[in-house]
Structures are given as structure tokens and as C-alpha cells.
Amino acid sequence: MTDSPYRIQGATGEWEVVIGLEVHAQITSQSKLFSGAATAFGAEPNSQVSLVDAAMPGMLPVPNGECIRQAVRTGLALDAQINRWSRFDRKNYFYADLPQGYQISQLYHPLVGEGSLLIEPEDAAPKTIGIERIHVEQDAGKLMHDQHPTRSYVDLNRSGVALMEIVSRPDMRSPAEAGAYVKKLRSILRYVGSCDGNMEQGSMRADVNVSVRKPGGELGTRTETKNVNSVRFVMAAIEHEAKRQVAVIEDGGTIIQETRLFDPDKGVTRSMRSKEDAHDYRYFPDPDLLPLELDEAFLADALASLPELPDAKRARYEGELGLSAYNADVLTADVETARWFEAMLAEGAPAKAGANWLISELFGALNRLGKTIGESPVSPRQAAELVALVGDGTLSGSLAKQVFELMLETGQDAGVIVEERGLKQTSDTGAIEAEIARVIAANPDKVADYKGGKDKLFGFFVGQTMRAMGGKANPGVVNDLLKKALE
Amino acid sequence: MTNLTDLGVADIRDGVAAGTFSARDVATAFNAAVEQGRALNAWLVETPDHALVAADAADAARASGDLKPLSGVPLGIKDLFCTKGVETTAASGMLKGFVPPYESTVSGKLLNAGAGMLGKLNMDQFAMGSSNETSAFGNVVSPWKRNDGGNAALAPGGSSGGSSAAVSARMAPGATGTDTGGSIRQPAAFTGISGIKPTYGRCSRWGTIAFASSLDQAGPMARDVRDCAILLEAMSGFDAKDATSLDLPVPAWEKGLSADLKGKRVGVPKEYRVDGMPPEIEALWQQGIAYMKDAGAEIVEVSLPHTKYALPTYYIIAPAEASSNLARYDGVRYGLRDLPDGANLQEMYAATRADGFGAEVKRRIMVGTYVLSAGFYDAYFTKAQKVRALIVRDFEHAFTQCDVLLTPTAPSAAFGLGEKSDDPLAMYLNDVFTVPSSLAGLPAMSVPGGLDTQGLPLGLQIIGRALDEQGVLNAGLAIEERAGFTARPGQWW
Numbered sequence: 001m002t003d004s005p006y007r008i009q010g011a012t013g014e015w016e017v018v019i020g021l022e023v024h025a026q027i028t029s030q031s032k033l034f035s036g037a038a039t040a041f042g043a044e045p046n047s048q049v050s051l052v053d054a055a056m057p058g059m060l061p062v063p064n065g066e067c068i069r070q071a072v073r074t075g076l077a078l079d080a081q082i083n084r085w086s087r088f089d090r091k092n093y094f095y096a097d098l099p100q101g102y103q104i105s106q107l108y109h110p111l112v113g114e115g116s117l118l119i120e121p122e123d124a125a126p127k128t129i130g131i132e133r134i135h136v137e138q139d140a141g142k143l144m145h146d147q148h149p150t151r152s153y154v155d156l157n158r159s160g161v162a163l164m165e166i167v168s169r170p171d172m173r174s175p176a177e178a179g180a181y182v183k184k185l186r187s188i189l190r191y192v193g194s195c196d197g198n199m200e201q202g203s204m205r206a207d208v209n210v211s212v213r214k215p216g217g218e219l220g221t222r223t224e225t226k227n228v229n230s231v232r233f234v235m236a237a238i239e240h241e242a243k244r245q246v247a248v249i250e251d252g253g254t255i256i257q258e259t260r261l262f263d264p265d266k267g268v269t270r271s272m273r274s275k276e277d278a279h280d281y282r283y284f285p286d287p288d289l290l291p292l293e294l295d296e297a298f299l300a301d302a303l304a305s306l307p308e309l310p311d312a313k314r315a316r317y318e319g320e321l322g323l324s325a326y327n328a329d330v331l332t333a334d335v336e337t338a339r340w341f342e343a344m345l346a347e348g349a350p351a352k353a354g355a356n357w358l359i360s361e362l363f364g365a366l367n368r369l370g371k372t373i374g375e376s377p378v379s380p381r382q383a384a385e386l387v388a389l390v391g392d393g394t395l396s397g398s399l400a401k402q403v404f405e406l407m408l409e410t411g412q413d414a415g416v417i418v419e420e421r422g423l424k425q426t427s428d429t430g431a432i433e434a435e436i437a438r439v440i441a442a443n444p445d446k447v448a449d450y451k452g453g454k455d456k457l458f459g460f461f462v463g464q465t466m467r468a469m470g471g472k473a474n475p476g477v478v479n480d481l482l483k484k485a486l487e
Numbered sequence: 488m489t490n491l492t493d494l495g496v497a498d499i500r501d502g503v504a505a506g507t508f509s510a511r512d513v514a515t516a517f518n519a520a521v522e523q524g525r526a527l528n529a530w531l532v533e534t535p536d537h538a539l540v541a542a543d544a545a546d547a548a549r550a551s552g553d554l555k556p557l558s559g560v561p562l563g564i565k566d567l568f569c570t571k572g573v574e575t576t577a578a579s580g581m582l583k584g585f586v587p588p589y590e591s592t593v594s595g596k597l598l599n600a601g602a603g604m605l606g607k608l609n610m611d612q613f614a615m616g617s618s619n620e621t622s623a624f625g626n627v628v629s630p631w632k633r634n635d636g637g638n639a640a641l642a643p644g645g646s647s648g649g650s651s652a653a654v655s656a657r658m659a660p661g662a663t664g665t666d667t668g669g670s671i672r673q674p675a676a677f678t679g680i681s682g683i684k685p686t687y688g689r690c691s692r693w694g695t696i697a698f699a700s701s702l703d704q705a706g707p708m709a710r711d712v713r714d715c716a717i718l719l720e721a722m723s724g725f726d727a728k729d730a731t732s733l734d735l736p737v738p739a740w741e742k743g744l745s746a747d748l749k750g751k752r753v754g755v756p757k758e759y760r761v762d763g764m765p766p767e768i769e770a771l772w773q774q775g776i777a778y779m780k781d782a783g784a785e786i787v788e789v790s791l792p793h794t795k796y797a798l799p800t801y802y803i804i805a806p807a808e809a810s811s812n813l814a815r816y817d818g819v820r821y822g823l824r825d826l827p828d829g830a831n832l833q834e835m836y837a838a839t840r841a842d843g844f845g846a847e848v849k850r851r852i853m854v855g856t857y858v859l860s861a862g863f864y865d866a867y868f869t870k871a872q873k874v875r876a877l878i879v880r881d882f883e884h885a886f887t888q889c890d891v892l893l894t895p896t897a898p899s900a901a902f903g904l905g906e907k908s909d910d911p912l913a914m915y916l917n918d919v920f921t922v923p924s925s926l927a928g929l930p931a932m933s934v935p936g937g938l939d940t941q942g943l944p945l946g947l948q949i950i951g952r953a954l955d956e957q958g959v960l961n962a963g964l965a966i967e968e969r970a971g972f973t974a975r976p977g978q979w980w
Binding site for chain 1: 568569575577582585587588589591692693694695696697699700701727728729730731807808810811813814815817819820821832833836856859860861864868
């Protein structure tokens with residue numbers, strides 16, 4: 001493991017930052033962890049609440065097998081130990097968004113044990129981050145304080161929704177590593193399909209544990225910044241918190257173990273509660289639930305259901321498809337992109353040309369349009385056809401750009417556009433020679449300059465010829481013929 | 488004509504089926520008895536119309552030949568069972584006015600089997616108590632009196648004291664109870680009726696207000712063993728809504744009844760001979776042993792060495808679970824809300840729970856909170872879980888030597904109301920014989936064994952192997968047939 005060089009410069013010298021992350025990821029499932037209520041985002045308040053979620057008297061939790069399966073698949077994707085025997089515990093505390101008065105979680109015997117995640121931060125060496133555990137637990141409801149001047153309202157739609165808490169080891173040493181960790185974890189969750197990774201909708205959020213120390217020294221006291229909901233904020237929270245801790249220590253103070261909140265508007269963390277007034281959660285095994293025991297068939301099915309994961313896919317793109325490392329990386333970072341690319345290949349697009357087109361042309365267009373690849377107006381089949389038309393010489397690069405623009409506007413297939421608008425590239429040397437002759441005749445002074453040594457004017461003649469040809473001339477043929485004509 | 492309220496579950500079922508009397512006549516007779524028995528304070532809600540509607544359905548079913556297993560049988564339902572559209576409070580001010588929009592699995596099964604509901608039965612608040620004195624709506628008074636000429640009001644036992652009083656006073660032929668540490672068996676013993684707590688998981692807990700989840704089990708209380716078997720058959724069965732429910736078929740217990748114990752071994756655990764046990768209880772026990780021998784059983788002395796730790800273990804585990812189970816009563820969504828002027832959330836919680844819970848409930852929440860607290864958890868809760876495992880092992884070992892165990896149900900006959908209410912520990916000692924089998928999740932029942940010198944009923948307890956309700960019922964039947972217990976309280980109300 002290589003230590004990244006990230007250091008905080010303090011008055012007393014350099015400080016090292018030690019970071020661990022607890023990522024809460026909402027498990028993708030039709031219904032909640034212990035009830036049949038739906039989980040869709042954005043529903044009317046309290047429209048997705050069962051008697052169990054509202055903790056009515058006599059109601060009992062029943063585990064949702066799909067949520068357990070998704071957490072197990074996630075563990076397998078992180079090379080983690082799957083515990084054949086695990087158990088649910090109650091975490092007891094009073095709050096208005098917690099109807100039972102306890103959260104069902106797993107403290108003592110989590111479903112998933114140790115695993116690991118390979119991160120490749122920009123401008124730093126790859127690094128393996130340890131995963132300590134993954135446990136499943138219920139989400140709480142939501143309090144709404146803006147509905148009434150003196151009262152708070154409770155929305156229990158999220159109450160009981162299944163979460164995975166993915167706890168890392170304190171292995172990260174810079175905001176960049178933490179950012180890379182969250183991105184990679186999100187990528188894997190999306191590949192696996194166990195969490196949609198939408199941080200802005202709250203389906204993935206991170207508790208950030210930060211401490212500082214003199215490089216290589218004893219671990220410092222850590223603080224925990226709760227519920228940070230974007231990669232950028234995770235990095236900003238770490239940077240601010242580390243600098244704050246250094247300043248406190250160098251001013252002769254001590255760091256107290258406490259829970260903090262990140263204010264994204266100001267970019268600072270703020271104390272929420274300290275350990276002294278921390279809850280005593282009185283964890284104990286939930287007597288309403290039997291221990292979870294997983295058999296080999298269940299585990300084998302979960303393993304067999306895993307898709308090719310990003311690292312393996314990237315290696316295959318480089319090795320089998322011959323893509324550049326950069327292209328392979330870009331195409332595999334997000335499962336949607338990889339799926340789109342593979343759909344193109346399935347429609348017959350050649351890998352290298354397809355990859356280049358997707359990364360330069362499609363990404364450019366989507367960026368302009370503010371759309372995700374899932375919302376692309378052009379389908380993989382249409383893209384494959386376009387790339388094929390370039391490959392067989394029907395379209396030049398610039399013609400292909402024109403055709404693509406028209407595809408985005410009209411939704412028509414590339415072939416149709418080429419036919420209807422006559423955008424086919426021509427290699428008709430007679431027509432091209434005729435235009436070249438006209439261009440040379442019209443620009444005698446430029447011809448003289450070129451022959452006098454101004455080589456750069458060659459581009460001018462190419463441009464003039466292409467324009468005269470309506471952009472449809474094969475650029476290679478134009479080049480060859482022009483060279484001959486200007487000799 | 489027979490007094491219809493003297494009939495038990497089987498008699499009513501068979502009489503309705505035979506056309507000896509109509510279900511409406513039965514319901515009408517019991518409705519009148521309920522009304523007449525208000526001095527006992529056994530009912531929190533009376534539902535005469537519910538009983539009549541079910542009776543009319545039973546009479547119609549007889550006419551069309553569609554009788555169900557409990558057609559025409561009106562029952563009392565302990566107020567711990569949520570009943571759809573009928574106020575359910577667990578005898579706590581916390582839930583006063585709470586009307587569930589759902590029916591508990593157990594009461595629903597009984598109603599689906601054709602039973603009617605006479606009303607909701609009073610109980611110790613949240614099933615915490617052994618005398619019914621913790622009810623927020625006044626204690627139940629036992630229909631029994633001592634034969635000393637005095638008029639002392641006696642405890643009907645608890646927590647299912649409304650159930651025991653109602654069945655014993657002929658206000659219902661049968662009733663549901665729940666048993667966490669003896670709450671079916673001890674009140675049954677105090678009132679001269681039968682009651683069985685089945686194996687943990689036989690009866691779904693769904694819709695039954697939780698006290699201590701790992702211990703709570705529903706069961707029937709009735710006049711005799713056969714009636715218990717009939718009701719238990721209707722109440723039991725797998726429920727996907729309860730993760731601890733047993734996914735097993737329900738045996739035909741009534742059909743399997745047999746008082747012949749030839750070839751059976753009855754274990755007598757020596758550790759149940761506790762210090763200070765009244766000689767009458769010892770005599771009753773010996774009488775029970777004689778009945779068993781007479782029925783053909785072999786008597787073996789067995790040892791349950793961890794018995795003395797059962798009570799402290801129970802009074803750690805049950806309050807621990809209760810402290811968490813009762814956290815949902817917070818004034819936010821239903822039930823009582825006490826919101827003093829200008830109060831914040833914490834103050835609302837404090838005011839609501841201070842007002843809504845009775846003293847015993849608060850005591851157990853405090854004990855439970857304490858034993859789960861950081862720094863005490865291992866010393867209390869973890870230790871108690873370990874001892875619980877040892878108690879389970881004790882029983883497993885004993886059942887290699889015998890088929891059922893015979894013990895007294897309670898260390899005394901019914902005590903007077905108010906006699907123990909100031910001394911929680913004395914009250915807890917009432918559960919000394921019933922708690923171990925609760926901790927082990929085993930089926931156990933109480934049947935009347937005789938009367939003490941004051942003319943009060945005493946119960947004998949039979950504990951069986953897990954899932955062997957049949958063995959328990961059969962041993963109970965053997966005692967019942969030999970004890971010939973016919974005593975009933977004189978009607979003073």
C-alpha cells in the first residue's frame with residue numbers, strides 16, 4: 001500500500017489525515033426490509049406506510065428475502081466474507097421519525113464481514129481499501145418542520161426502507177482517496193443493482209470519520225460527520241474537518257469524539273452532539289426475529305447472479321477488445337455506459353471505433369443536452385449504424401458529425417439521413433479534380449505563396465475544395481489530388 | 488332445561504350442531520351473565536351484538552349444513568388481542584380509546600372458526616402482573632371467596648385475570664389468555680379452571696400487543712381439558728406475518744385425547760420443592776402423583792438444577808424486551824398524547840409516558856432499561872441469556888428420562904387483593920413454577936387439582952416436550968378425570 005502524499009500543513013509541521021467511511025446505501029427492492037409497503041421515491045407523504053412501519057400495537061417485522069439477497073450480492077461483489085449466521089439487533093432511542101422507538105439493525109452479528117475495494121484516485125497510486133463489514137438495517141422516517149409555524153409533521157414513507165451500511169476500514173489518507181472510494185463503491189452497487197446510488201435523492205449517503213496525526217504516528221481522536229450526500233461534499237467535509245482538527249490541536253486544544261454535520265453552503269462541519277450526551281442505544285437481539293441462516297444454495301444463486309464487475313470488465317476491454325486503458329476506464333466506470341457500449345457491439349459496431357465515437361461524440365452531445373446516457377435520443381443500434389457508415393467509407397468524420405446532429409434532432413436512422421439528404425461522401429476523382437482546378441485558378445497569389453514555401457496554406461486549399469464539394473468529398477482523395485495539382 | 492351458561496365449549500358446539508338449543512339462546516344467556524357479573528369487573532368492553540351476530544350465523548350455518556368448528560361458541564377475548572373495530576387497550580391508560588383497524592391472528596382464527604365475541608377481558612396492564620391489580624381500569628375480583636365466612640376480595644390471578652374470572656364465573660365458556668411467565672396458568676389455578684400455554688410459536692403473536700416477545704404465547708382458558716384442546720386447535724397454526732411462528736401442521740388434539748398414561752413416565756422435579764412451600768401445595772402435588780400412577784404412568788424423580796435462577800433470569804429478560812417493545816407508546820401516532828403547553832418533543836414523551844403507564848409497567852421499563860444499559864448489559868442481559876440456555880438444557884435432559892413433568896402451578900392459592908401489591912418481589916414469586924417452562928418455550932398447562940382448607944382451588948401444572956401439547960393435554964385429562972373437580976364459586980355478584 002502506498003501512502004498518498006496528501007498532507008495538511010500546520011504551524012508545527014505536516015499532518016496526516018486518517019479517514020474511514022460508513023456508507024448508507026438504500027437497497028433496491030419493491031418493498032421495505034420488514035414490511036410489504038412500497039419504497040418508491042417521491043410519493044405523497046405517508047402513502048407508503050404499513051401497519052408495521054407505523055409500529056401499531058402488535059405488529060411484527062418479517063424479513064424481506066430480496067433485501068437480504070441484495071446485501072449478500074453486494075458483499076460478494078466486494079470480495080467479502082458472507083456470514084452464514086447473522087442476527088438483527090434493536091438500537092433503542094426515542095425520536096418522532098422512529099415509530100418503533102428502536103431501529104432494527106445488526107450490531108453484533110452482521111450479514112457481511114471483511115472485504116475490500118480497489119480504488120484508483122486521480123494522480124495517485126491504486127490502493128486497496130478494507131471493508132470492515134456490511135449490515136442491513138431500517139431507515140427512519142422524515143420530519144418536516146416547514147409545514148406549520150409551531151408543529152412538525154412526520155412522513156413515514158422511508159420508515160422501514162432497507163439500508164446497507166457499508167463500513168470501511170480507516171484506510172484512506174486524502175479527500176481524493178475518499179472521493180475515489182465513494183465513486184468506486186457507487187459504481188459497484190450500480191453494477192450489482194443493489195442500490196441506485198442516487199446521492200441527491202438520499203439513496204446513498206456517507207458518514208465520514210476523520211482524525212489527524214503526525215505522519216505515521218498514533219491515531220488521533222476521530223469525529224464523525226453524518227449524512228454527507230455527494231462525492232464533492234465528502235471531499236470538502238474531510239478537507240475542512242482535517243484542517244479544523246489541526247488548528248484545534250495546534251492551538252493547544254483537544255479533539256473531542258463527537259458527531260458533526262456538514263454545511264454544504266458554507267463548506268464547514270459543525271458540532272451536533274458530543275460523546276458525553278450520546279445516546280445509550282441499549283442494543284440487544286431483536287426477539288421478534290430469528291437469526292438469519294443462509295444455506296449454500298442461496299449463496300451459490302447469489303454468486304451466479306452477479307454481473308461482470310467493473311475491474312474485470314475493464315481488463316477485458318483492454319485485453320480482448322484492444323481498447324486503450326483510458327477508454328476502457330471511461331466505458332466501465334458506470335454500468336449504464338458499459339451496457340450501452342456493449343449494446344452497440346452487439347449491433348455490430350467495431351470495438352475501437354465504437355468506443356472512440358461513444359466517448360467523444362455521444363458524451364459530447366449528451367453533455368450539451370444535459371442528458372444521461374440512459375436518456376440518449378440515439379439508440380445503440382442507431383449508433384452502431386453510424387459508426388459502420390464511417391467504417392465503410394460512406395461518411396467522412398465531418399459528415400458523420402453532421403449526420404449525428406441530424407439524428408439527435410430528428411431521431412432518424414443514419415442511413416435514412418444519408419439517403420434523404422445526399423450526405424454520402426464522394427471519391428469521384430473527376431468531380432474533385434474539377435473543383436481543385438477552379439480553386440487553384442481563383443487563388444493564384446496563394447498558389448504562389450504555397451509554392452514559395454508557405455506549407456501551411458495546404459489546409460486552406462483543402463478547406464476550399466471541401467466547401468466547394470459541399471463537405472461530401474473523401475478527405476483522403478482530396479489530399480492526394482491537391483498535392484498532385486500543386487506540385 | 489339446562490342452564491346454558493353451565494355448558495362448556497364442547498357441549499355448546501355439540502348442542503348447537505344437534506339442534507338441542509340455538510346458538511342465539513346460548514349467546515343471549517352468556518350476554519346476560521356478562522351483564523349480571525359487572526361487579527367482578529372482568530370485562531373492559533362488552534360486545535353482546537358481536538356474540539349475537541356470530542350466533543345467528545351459526546344457526547344459519549346449521550340450517551345449511553355449514554357448521555364450523557366453533558359455530559355457536561361465544562368467547563371472551565383478553566384485551567391484549569387487537570380486535571378490529573373494538574377498543575383494545577391492554578388495560579392501560581396509554582391505549583384508552585384505541586380502536587385497531589385490524590384483527591389479531593389468534594382472535595381472527597377463532598372468529599373465522601365460527602366463535603362469537605362476548606367482549607374484551609380485563610387484565611394486568613400490558614400483561615404485567617399476577618393479580619390483575621395493575622389494570623388501569625380497576626382490578627378484576629375473583630368470583631371465589633374463602634370459606635372462613637369473611638368477605639375478603641381475592642385476586643383472580645394474572646395477567647389473564649379477566650379471562651379466569653369470566654370462565655370461572657360462567658360468564659363465558661372459554662376465553663383467550665396470554666402467558667409470558669405464567670399468565671394463563673396461574674390465574675387458571677387460582678379460579679379452578681384449565682388453561683394451556685402451547686409451545687412457543689404455535690400461536691401467532693401478530694396483532695397481540697407485545698410484552699416480552701421471546702416469551703409471549705397465546706393460549707386458551709376453559710372449564711376442562713377437552714375445551715382447551717378444541718380452542719387451542721382453532722388458535723394455533725403458522726402465520727407468515729410472525730417470523731417466530733412455527734411452520735408446522737396443527738395436530739388434532741381433541742381427537743388425540745386419552746387419559747390412559749400406560750407406558751408414560753412422569754417426571755417430578757426435585758428443585759420445585761421450594762422453601763416455605765405450604766403443606767397444602769405439597770399435599771396437592773402428592774395427590775397429583777397418585778393420580779398419575781393410577782392412570783398407569785411411571786413416576787421418576789428428575790433434576791432441573793438451574794430452576795432457582797429462572798425467576799431472576801425471567802425478570803431480566805422480560806423487562807428488557809418490554810422496555811423496548813413499549814417504546815412505541817410515545818404519543819406521536821395513536822393512544823394517549825400529553826402535550827403540556829410549550830412542551831417540546833422530549834417533554835411530550837415524558838408527560839405522555841408518565842401519565843399513560845401504570846406503576847408496574849414503569850417499574851419494568853426502568854428495570855429493562857437498566858439491564859440493557861452500557862456497562863450493565865453483559866452482567867445482566869448476556870448472563871441471563873446464558874442461564875436461559877442452561878434452563879433449556881435442563882429440560883432437554885429431564886425429557887430424556889420422562890415424557891411430561893408434574894409440578895404445582897403456583898406456590899399458594901389465590902391471595903387477597905391488596906395483600907401483595909406493595910411488595911413486587913413477593914408478587915413475582917408467584918411465577919416461580921411457571922417461569923422456567925416459559926423461558927424454555929415449552930407447552931405447559933394448569934388443571935384444577937383440588938381445594939385448599941379455605942375452599943380455594945389449587946392447580947397442578949404439566950410441562951411437556953416442545954410440540955408435545957398432546958402429551959400435556961392427556962396428562963391433564965388423566966388428572967381431571969381422577970380429581971373430579973366440580974367445585975365452583977357461589978354466585979354472590
